[in-house]
């Protein structure tokens with residue numbers, strides 16, 4: 001539950017190796033990489049709680065989301081970022097820019113790659129970007145549960161780029177499966193080793209400072225994206241218009257923005273079936289997250305070219 005921390009902490013403490021308690025530690029770790037490599041899945045697993053939505057569509061994450069892990073040995077504030085990909089429009093370009101600048105002013109960089117596939121152009125870009133960074137870099141070779149292991153290709157690429165850039169940077173390589181949780185203990189130990197001394201940055205009972213309205217909108221978008229294909233997931237934005245918090249039930253009005261009338265029909269589905277499924281799934285997940293029943297009302301609105309409209313992008317926090 002996002003508001004109830006006790007469960008989360010117990011789960012995490014059994015998973016991590018107990019270290020003798022030393023001085024207080026606190027730091028910010030930026031989780032970066034190309035789109036779809038599993039950054040949000042990893043952030044959620046490191047935290048033991050879902051704070052960031054996940055899908056197999058590109059640029060699922062559209063905002064910078066802080067995932068705050070507090071343990072007896074210290075606090076790490078993970079920054080989940082949008083995945084970089086070849087962007088055509090303003091939305092994609094803005095998200096790429098936000099992700100690229102998220103490596104500045106942090107204590108360590110956690111670059112995630114999909115080690116089950118060959119390095120892509122965007123991986124090359126990230127390697128070049130971090131090769132001369134002064135902060136510690138950890139490269140998570142994710143999706144280790146899948147059979148094809150291309151880790152050696154990533155290590156060779158790193159070598160090549162460092163030679164070209166005359167950099168002696170040596171990252172820590174960590175083989176993980178964010179989906180199944182393999183390699184998490186070792187990864188967390190490495191991250192805490194690279195965390196500077198200092199008092200916590202957030203109170204110890206906070207998992208994220210991501211605004212509730214944005215989180216609720218993301219949960220609805222995640223369910224939509226799960227059912228929609230092709231270009232449609234990119235043409236969708238969700239906005240929470242109103243929340244009425246009663247003790248036993250929260251009544252929420254949400255607007256689903258699409259760009260064309262034809263898309264509106266697809267989102268609603270035959271006899272409203274798709275929208276009904278989305279509503280039910282989102283209500284269920286929000287109940288699990290917030291521990292209170294939800295009554296969602298979903299409206300679908302056409303907003304032509306919202307992805308090019310700077311005001312709309314600002315409204316959603318995408319610019």
Ligand SMILES: Nc1nc2c(ncn2[C@@H]2O[C@H](COP(=O)(O)OP(=O)(O)OP(=O)(O)O)[C@@H](O)[C@H]2O)c(=O)[nH]1
Nearest residue numbers: 035036037038039040041055059060061083178179
């Ligand atoms: N097999 C396998 N799949 C994974 C693993 N980690 C993530 N995935 C899947 O990869 C897809 C993308 O995961 P996300 O966590 O949304 O990836 P992301 O890097 O945050 O993507 P963007 O937000 O678009 O940048 C989802 O279908 C995940 O279930 C893993 O360790 N193994």
Ligand SMILES: [Mg+2]
Nearest residue numbers: 039040060061
């Ligand atoms: Mg993501």
